[in-house]
Amino acid sequence: MCGIFGFFSRNGKITSDEVRAASEALHHRGPDNAGAVFFEAGKAMRYPAGSIPDGEWSSVLAHTRLSIIDLSRAADQPMSNEDGSLWIVYNGEIYNFREIMADLKARGHTFISRSDTEVIIHGYEEWGTDVVCRLRGMFAFALLDQRRGRLIVVRDRLGVKPVKYFSGGGRFVFASELKGILHLVPRRPDTGSLNRFLTLKYIPSPGTILEGVRKVSPGEMLVYDVDSGKLETSIYWKPAFYPKSRFSFEEAKEGFTQLLSQSVNIRTISDVPVGVYLSGGMDSSAIVSFLRHNGMEDIKTFTIKFDRQGYDESEYARTVSRLFQTSHHEFAIPSLSYDDVRKIISSLDEPFGDPSYIPTYFLSGFTSGHVKVVLSGDGGDELLGGYKRYFIHARGRVLDLLPRLNTGFIKKLPPEINKRTFTGKVQRIAEDISAGYWGAYLLRFNGMSDSFRRYVMTPDMYRAAGGLSMESLLGDLSDFSNIRDTIERFIWIDLQTYLPDYILAKTDLALMAHSVEGRNPFVDYKLVEFSNMLPPAYKFKNGGKHILKSILSEYLPHELIHRKKMGFSPPIKYWFRENAGLLYEIFSERDFVSKDIFELKKIHQLIERFRDTEMNISEQLWLIIVLELWRREYKV
Numbered sequence: 001m002c003g004i005f006g007f008f009s010r011n012g013k014i015t016s017d018e019v020r021a022a023s024e025a026l027h028h029r030g031p032d033n034a035g036a037v038f039f040e041a042g043k044a045m046r047y048p049a050g051s052i053p054d055g056e057w058s059s060v061l062a063h064t065r066l067s068i069i070d071l072s073r074a075a076d077q078p079m080s081n082e083d084g085s086l087w088i089v090y091n092g093e094i095y096n097f098r099e100i101m102a103d104l105k106a107r108g109h110t111f112i113s114r115s116d117t118e119v120i121i122h123g124y125e126e127w128g129t130d131v132v133c134r135l136r137g138m139f140a141f142a143l144l145d146q147r148r149g150r151l152i153v154v155r156d157r158l159g160v161k162p163v164k165y166f167s168g169g170g171r172f173v174f175a176s177e178l179k180g181i182l183h184l185v186p187r188r189p190d191t192g193s194l195n196r197f198l199t200l201k202y203i204p205s206p207g208t209i210l211e212g213v214r215k216v217s218p219g220e221m222l223v224y225d226v227d228s229g230k231l232e233t234s235i236y237w238k239p240a241f242y243p244k245s246r247f248s249f250e251e252a253k254e255g256f257t258q259l260l261s262q263s264v265n266i267r268t269i270s271d272v273p274v275g276v277y278l279s280g281g282m283d284s285s286a287i288v289s290f291l292r293h294n295g296m297e298d299i300k301t302f303t304i305k306f307d308r309q310g311y312d313e314s315e316y317a318r319t320v321s322r323l324f325q326t327s328h329h330e331f332a333i334p335s336l337s338y339d340d341v342r343k344i345i346s347s348l349d350e351p352f353g354d355p356s357y358i359p360t361y362f363l364s365g366f367t368s369g370h371v372k373v374v375l376s377g378d379g380g381d382e383l384l385g386g387y388k389r390y391f392i393h394a395r396g397r398v399l400d401l402l403p404r405l406n407t408g409f410i411k412k413l414p415p416e417i418n419k420r421t422f423t424g425k426v427q428r429i430a431e432d433i434s435a436g437y438w439g440a441y442l443l444r445f446n447g448m449s450d451s452f453r454r455y456v457m458t459p460d461m462y463r464a465a466g467g468l469s470m471e472s473l474l475g476d477l478s479d480f481s482n483i484r485d486t487i488e489r490f491i492w493i494d495l496q497t498y499l500p501d502y503i504l505a506k507t508d509l510a511l512m513a514h515s516v517e518g519r520n521p522f523v524d525y526k527l528v529e530f531s532n533m534l535p536p537a538y539k540f541k542n543g544g545k546h547i548l549k550s551i552l553s554e555y556l557p558h559e560l561i562h563r564k565k566m567g568f569s570p571p572i573k574y575w576f577r578e579n580a581g582l583l584y585e586i587f588s589e590r591d592f593v594s595k596d597i598f599e600l601k602k603i604h605q606l607i608e609r610f611r612d613t614e615m616n617i618s619e620q621l622w623l624i625i626v627l628e629l630w631r632r633e634y635k636v
Contacts, residue, residue: 002077003029003064003176004089004163006142007184008151010229011170013056018183023049023062025179028347029091029512030064037061037078037087039146044084059226061144063089068373068517069097071271075115081125082110085146090117091176092139092161093519095266100134124152129221132236136266136526138519140216142174144226151224157237157525158379159205159218159500162349162508166213167231172224174216177349177509178208179634185213187636194597195465196473198453198623200445201353202505204473204497209350210636218500237525238479239495241488245533249547252534256527257551263524264290267375275300275371277363278326279568280316282545282552282561283377287521289555291375292324299326302367302374304333304359308571316560323556331366333359336575338585345629347513352506353447353623356568360510368514378503379522382494383531386544386565389444390490415455417606418615424451441490442473445498448620456602456624458595473497485536495528573618576610583607586625594628 003026007014023034034049039059047053049064063077080087094100097116100123105111109122116137123131124143129152138160142153153174155163165174166185175181193207205215216222219237224230247255264287268274276291278284278301291299303317314330321328334340336358344361367374381387418424431450454462474480474496483489504523511518521527531539538547549561576583587603603624610617630636 002066002089002091003027003180004091004140004142005062005173005175005180006060006089006151006153007057007171007173008059008224008226009171010058010227013058014060014184015056016052016054019052019057019060019062020049021183022175022180023064025182026064026176028515029176030066031515032067033065033073033076035063035076035078037080039144042146044080044087044146046078059144061087061089061142066372066515066517067272068093069116069269069271070114072113074113075117077117079113079115079117079121081121086121086124087144087146088117088121088141090120090139090141091163092137092141092156093267093269093517094119094135094137094139095269096134096136129223129236132221136524138523140176149226151222151226153216153222153224154236155216155218155220157219158495158504158523158528160504160508160520160523162505163216164208164213164349165216165222167224167229168212170229172229172231178210178213179349181213182634182636186211187634188212189597189631189636191461191464192466194461194627195453195467197351197353197447197627198465199447200442200473200502201447201619201623202498202502203350204501215501218496239492239528239532240479241483241485241492241532243533244535247534249538249550252538253547253551255530256534256547259524259527259530260286260521260551261290261294263521263527264375265294267519267521268296270373272372273300273370274373274375275302275367276326277301277367277374277376278303278317278320278328279377280313280318280320280560281377281565282548282556283380283522285320285377285556285560286380286548286552287375287377288320288324288326289552290521293555299324300329300371301326302329302331302363302370304363304568305330306333306359306571308574311569311571316563319560320556329366329370331363333362333570335579336572336582338582341582341586341625342629342633345626346633347509348626348630349505349509351627351630352509353619353626354502354506355570355572355619355622357506357510358570358572359568360506361513364510364514364516367511368516371516373517373519374511375519375521376507377522378507378518378520379499380545380548382491382499382503383522383528384545384548385487385491385536385540387490387494388565389441390487390540390544415451417452417455417609417617417620419449420614441493446619447623452617452620456598456606458597458599461597487536487540488532491532491539499523572622573616576618576621577613580607580611583621583625586629591632592628593631594624597627598624 005022037046038057061078094116097119100119104122139156140161140163164178173181173184188211190211193203205217223232305314306312507518
């Protein structure tokens with residue numbers, strides 16, 4: 001795993017100090033090696049990061065490397081072809097690179113490394129941009145074609161690997177993380193993205209927290225004309241649910257098993273040690289069982305341990321570890337200090353409000369002392385309908401039949417932060433009816449309700465932030481509208497937004513903060529395409545993940561497959577209640593910078609009301625904490 005950065009300008013230049021700042025901001029993504037190549041007057045000059053000369057340049061590509069495959073210097077980046085007409089910076093893993101390499105060698109291409117990076121370069125020489133359709137893996141890369149005067153920036157089909165960019169004023173800049181370009185772009189918060197963050201706890205593609213800065217969406221390709229500054233975007237892949245296969249359930253099981261086993265197996269390709277995140281849940285347990293079934297002997301597993309009942313899954317993880325005889329490691333998460341909170345939030349690319357990032361961050365740090373690559377079960381729920389919120393579809397007909405309430409009526413109700421009060425219940429019901437069926441579904445992501453935001457935000461910011469709708473979240477809804485089954489519509493939404501920008505963004509940021517590469521066997525486009533073609537009942541019969549449960553009945557005990565899903569949330573409610581001083585330390589009048597968004601007096605009132613054990617607003621407080629401390633850290 002690596003960090004990538006680029007700067008191209010027709011009317012301005014970047015200084016060596018600014019290039020060094022970008023490389024330093026991405027150092028955690030690639031601490032093993034770093035370099036940059038500068039383009040001036042048709043010449044390319046490549047330097048190690050520690051030897052960049054003072055000066056100014058109109059074009060640059062830079063890279064920080066985490067060495068996973070081919071640890072030699074031959075695989076360092078930025079990398080070029082033989083004549084220097086193509087240059088690439090790349091982050092990710094191409095799991096079928098050996099097959100592509102063999103094909104390219106048969107076509108006459110010569111390789112100087114064993115790396116998957118070089119496969120992309122020669123693949124582009126052979127097939128042009130169609131090379132991306134041959135890549136099976138996770139990737140974000142930028143390839144400069146000097147002969148055609150164009151820069152191509154690509155993100156993988158399902159959005160495992162991130163890339164952000166800014167295009168305007170004759171400049172085009174990009175990086176793996178927002179912090180890599182913060183010093184080169186306007187730092188104005190985007191009010192629409194702010195509203196999405198507070199409502200959903202994350203910011204869906206293509207938006208970011210900053211005006212004018214965008215995420216490359218999953219399956220998207222950008223082509224930037226270096227001379228004219230023209231930017232073109234296109235989608236080369238998106239999830240499809242038709243036509244449906246005619247497989248029997250047993251045939252579907254066989255096909256799914258083969259693809260999942262293959263997906264797990266190819267993700268063990270590495271020249272460094274590999275481990276597995278094991279929660280004891282179905283998805284991570286499936287990975288361990290397939291690794292053992294495929295013949296892997298030394299399986300290292302890692303789990304987190306909480307000291308509160310209802311949060312701790314470590315006993316289930318130990319059961320799976322004993323069953324498959326893994327080398328198991330447990331990490332007990334500490335209570336949060338102010339320094340812990342600051343470190344956690346400073347590792348974020350942009351504000352991300354799910355408290356499950358806290359244990360993911362700590363576990364990633366612990367894991368880094370043992371392995372450099374870790375597999376996780378992320379993606380299983382999105383692929384196979386495993387979330388409780390999918391059961392909301394049972395209420396769909398009711399909400400569709402009810403007349404939509406005028407939002408003006410809701411605004412006349414007093415804002416209420418406690419869902420358990422009568423007013424709070426009325427607020428939530430009214431918001432559901434006002435939003436309609438699919439709008440109500442968005443409210444299940446459990447950020448701040450409209451009433452809560454109206455309570456804590458300044459009046460001006462609340463009005464400017466506006467509302468949230470399916471259209472504002474997903475843009476073009478034609479593909480969504482063509483899907484007939486409600487559960488598959490949920491899956492489509494999650495594959496488009498929740499999986500790449502919430503689930504995968506969380507693990508990528510936490511792992512890369514500690515220089516560990518994450519791999520996700522369930523997030524394999526061939527497995528996704530196969531699953532999407534199956535009849536919905538194969539996935540959602542008797543609840544979600546029906547086909548996976550049936551497959552795993554041959555590998556795992558019944559009680560592990562059918563146990564209640566717990567999630568990965570930490571006990572922040574108890575942490576905050578036991579240390580209210582931490583909250584007041586964070587929200588001190590002296591340091592508070594978000595006066596343009598929140599009323600500090602209202603936040604202090606929230607903290608006081610939170611002492612009431614009947615009210616849990618810990619996750620809403622965490623949203624405000626994340627935004628406030630992120631803005632302090634990055635001066636936004």
